[in-house]
Amino acid sequence: MAAQDISFDAMQEKQRLLAQMTLEDPAVESVTAYVGGGGPGGGSSNVGNMNVGLKPLKDRPGRVTGDQVVNRLRRKLTSVPGATLFLQAQQDVQVGGVEALRSTSTRSLTKT
Numbered sequence: 001m002a003a004q005d006i007s008f009d010a011m012q013e014k015q016r017l018l019a020q021m022t023l024e025d026p027a028v029e030s031v032t033a034y035v036g037g038g039g040p041g042g043g044s045s046n047v048g049n050m051n052v053g054l055k056p057l058k059d060r061p062g063r064v065t066g067d068q069v070v071n072r073l074r075r076k077l078t079s080v081p082g083a084t085l086f087l088q089a090q091q092d093v094q095v096g097g098v099e100a101l102r103s104t105s106t107r108s109l110t111k112t
Helices: 008-023 066-077
Strands: 028-035 048-054 098-103
Touching: 008 028, 008 048, 008 066
Parallel strands: none
Antiparallel strands: 028 048, 048 098
């Protein structure tokens, strides 16, 4: 969660930066990110979510697991000022050849 007075544009920029940094990981195949929570009344713009698709295990440098990717991303993504990202690896499931990794990116964003 972010400060309630954060603008949509500021939150969107934080989300874009986090998604871009995630996509730069060599084990990541795709990132889908959006701003806005699904609460009563449609949620708010101070919450974001990301879904991350990993490359097939055989195509990942070092054949890293989902948990290893999460740990690597966690260290990297904490460098974004004012953003707190909560990452969670889901059970490895093959859907269309892509391992699923869900990142629930509810953040606390503060202006620093």
